[in-house]
Amino acid sequence: MARPVTNAAFEALLHAAGYGNAHAAFARQLNHAGRNYGTWRYDAASVYWWLRGRRPAEHVQATMAETLARKLGRSVAVLELGFGAGEGTGTSIYPASAGQAIDAAERLWTTLAKHIRPPVSGTFDSGKALQAALGWRYDLPDKTVSRNGRQPVTTGDIQSLYALADHFTDLDRRHGGGSPHTRALMADFLVRQVALMLRGNYTDVVGRDLLRAAATLSGQLAFMSYDAGDHATAQHHTTVALRLAKAADDRLHGAHLLANLAAQAVHLGHARDAARLAEAAIDGAGRAPAAVLARLYTTAATAYGQSGERRACQVALAKAERALDRTGLSVGPRWVNYFGPAHLAGAALRCLGDLHLYTQALRHxxxxxxxxxxxxxxxxxxxxxxxxxxxxxxxxxxxxxxGRKLARHAVGVHSARVEQRVRELTAMLSPQQALPQVSEVLYALSTVPAAT
Incomplete structure (x- = not known):
């Protein structure tokens, strides 16, 4: 006896599109539309179970919506399919396994690549960030990450991913993360190439390097989203990248990603939680290269400065300075090469300014x-x-x-963080706008481009 249909919304869409009695035909169209994801083998039985409550992955749902939209001649939202929001969609839950991290990464990348509005929107969640820190720090390591998929993955394939990560990092630093087109382009590459590699055929050694590269790319996409002011997306991607780094057994990169979460928390005013995240990163990094420690202690200092903990802030700054002085004695990972005296000085400016130590701050x-x-x-x-x-x-x-220099330096930079600091300066100067020099600067700042 056939089970009753439980997803009436999906059934109605199939009937409206002419697939009510042609489930096999719909499955064939879906397989063809989803060829960018690899080889799908859905059939009439798959449609049967979807109608009776089984829930496909988000990227499959997105392709279903596109397939039905072509037949109906109108747009079809994913929510119309009747599957509801799945666990981990629109949330920042730390995946329990490497396999779940790969699934979550593919869902997130697809959502961003196809400009799909997430079923659940939100903002930065400090509680989930701290839960992710605990999972990263104390969960047992993955015993193996080898996989027996269709596409063989080699070390040479992975090196090309690192080269691409360097390219997007350079674009981000030059122009900011505020362009949704750049982020969508990067996410599209992750869906079309990296997701297929993650589901490919590789040994444990190659797999850990692949997961490390995927964590690097996803972490960069997260940072660009943070810079664009898309904080929920940034946290989701950072959380998944953190789990990928855990599976890669790369504690240093994991600590770096956790520090990025701390920096985002500072930006949003969650100072105490930011301090906890930074402390977890320092603890998890262990005996790290000096450049990594300099970066981590710098992040901790900004959190302490924002929360008004003067002593802790100054101690963290001193540790960061001593670590930076030792950077010539050890080689750090490639992703920390950007960090230098200017970045430490910028952090010192911020945290000492937050402590109202303006003279000390301006020395930097x-x-x-x-x-x-x-x-x-x-x-x-x-x-x-x-x-x-x-x-x-x-x-x-x-x-x-x-302020005049800022108006010049901000040209061509699309960053919500820069935009926010322009607003802060404008608010500080506006009470004196009757002064000619202030009026001139306020006009120049009004021309700074928006983040998107």
Missing amino acids: APDAITLSSQNARTRALHTALIATIHARAGDTDAACDW
């Missing part, structure tokens, strides 16, 4: 802008910070001088 201004040409966004961020601290200290002339 010269170092904070000593950046290479590709770091356009960081230069704009640091310039805005220097201008704002001058304004807080009551030096309007200096604030205007730096």
Whole structure:
């Protein structure tokens, strides 16, 4: 006896599209439409079980909606299919296994690549970030990550992924993460190439390197989303990247990703939770290279500064400075090569400014802008910070001088973080807009491009 249909919404769409009595035909169209994901082998039996409550993955649902839309001649939203929101969609749950991390990564990448609105929207969730930190730090390591898929994966294939990660990182630093087109392009590559590789054929050794590369790419996509002000998406991608790094047995990269979550928490004002995340990153990194420790202690300092913990902030800054002085003695991972004196100086500006130690903070201004040409966004961020601290200290002339520089440095940079700092400076200067120099600067700042 056939089981009763439980998904009436999906059944109605099939009937409306002419597939009510042609489930095999719908499955064939779905397989053809989903060829970018590999070889799908859905059939009439698959449709039978979908009608009776079985829930396909999000990227399969997205392709179902596209297939039905072509037949119906109208757009079909994923929610119309009647499957509901699955666990881990629109949330930042730390995946329990490497396999679940791969599934979650593919869902997230597909959502961003196809501009699909997530079934559940949201903002940064500090509680889930702390849960992810606990899972990363204390869960047992994965015994093996080898896989017997169809596509063989080699070390040479993985090296090309690192080269691509470097390319997108450079784009992000030069132009900001605010362009949705760049993020969608990167997500599309992850769906079409990296997801297929993750489901391919590889040994444990090759698999861990592949997962490390996937974590690097997903982490970069997360950082671009954070810079664009898309905080829920950023947290989702960072959480999945953290689990991929765990499966890769790369504790240093995991600590780096956790520090990124801490930086995002600082940006959103969750100072105490940010401090806990930074402390977990430092603890999990262990005996790390000096450059990694410098980066982690710098993040901790910004969290302590925002929460008003002067002593802890100054201790963390001192540790970061000592670690940075030792960077020539050890070689760090490739992803930490960006971190140098200018980044530490920018963090010192911020946290000492938060502590109202303006004179001490501004001593770091010269170092904070000593950046290479590709770091356009960081230069704009640091310039805005220097201008704002001058304004807080009551030096309007200096604030205007730096405000003019900010208007120049922000050209071509699409970043919600830069945009926010421009707003902060504008708010500080606006009460004095009757002054000619202030009026001039406010006009120049009004032309700074929006993040998207």
